[in-house]
Amino acid sequence: MKPSLNRKIYSGHQFSEIRNNAFLQEKTIAISFVNPFSYYEVQKSDSLIDGIDYYFSDGALLCMLHNLFSPKISRASFDYSSIAKPFLEYVEQHNKRLAVIGATSSENAKAVEVLKKQYPNLNIVFNRDGYIDDIEPVVNQIEALEVDVVLVGMGTPYQEKFCVEAKKKLTRPMLLITCGGFLTQTSIKPDYYNPIIKKLGLRWLQRMIMHKHVRDRVIKQYPAFVINYLTHMIFKKR
Structure with missing residues (x-):
């Protein structure tokens, strides 16, 4: 069965419990997030569905559609309007050894600089860009550094593929968590979203205005996603 x-896909209300439990397990756990763009990218690959332990919906649209057919969920997204701040505070307070992987070299370096200013005691022991041809040396490095948490920002499906492959190769427990464009956004501005935008739940609108590739997704791909999702779920129920 596929x-x-x-x-x-779990509810955002469950994130803290799942995060806490992940550190108690003696195995590597992978967490990722899906939205109307990445949903079908992940759905194309059984290995990405099976290999990631927990998914969360990082958008209101996917939550709304999901809740029409399945147990209700709430949003969880790796940004400062959702779980990024409490997650990073948890990592800092519990002195977890953090690796930050993703974005370009310059964006990664700037994001790490910003994070260290925001969280002075955040123990970042490894960082590098997300353009990785051979995962083996990266896995060896983070294992040698006894990393506890790996924050991966490569975009879907690359970040999920990285997590799935890393899970296969790691010999010590870690928490792998994807963050999409968080590193790029943090390199642009410490708190990427305008406070009014966050209050009104219009994060998608700010991203549309600032980034052409987001405009293309929303205009061309989101309507198709809604139609495909509803059609699939309605016929599946029948």
Whole structure:
């Protein structure tokens, strides 16, 4: 039977409990997030569905559609309007050894600089860009540094593929968590979203205005996603 992505999408209210439990398990746990763009990118690959332990919906649209057919979920996204701040505070307070992987070299370096200013005791022991041809040396490095948490910002499906492959190769437990464009956004501005935008839930609008590739996704791909999702779920129910 083809694995169902919907069954692996958890509610944002469960994130803290899942995060806490992940550190108690003696195995590597991978967490990622899906939105109307990345949903079908992940759905194309059984290995990405099976290989990631927990998915969360990082957009209101996907939550709304999901809740029409499945147990209700709330949003969780790796940005400062959602779980990024409490997650990074947890990592800092518990002195977890953090690796930051993703974005370009310059964006990564700037993001790490910003994070260290925001969280002075954040123990970042490794960082590098997300353009990785051979995962083996990276896995060896983070293992040698006894990393506890790996923050991965490469975009879908690359960040999920990295997590799935890393899980296979790692010999010590770690928490792998994707963050999409968080590193790039943090390199642009410490708190990327305007406070009014966050209050009104219009993060997608700010991203549309600032980034052409986001405009293309929203205009061309989101309407198709809604139609495809509803059609699939309605016929599946029948």
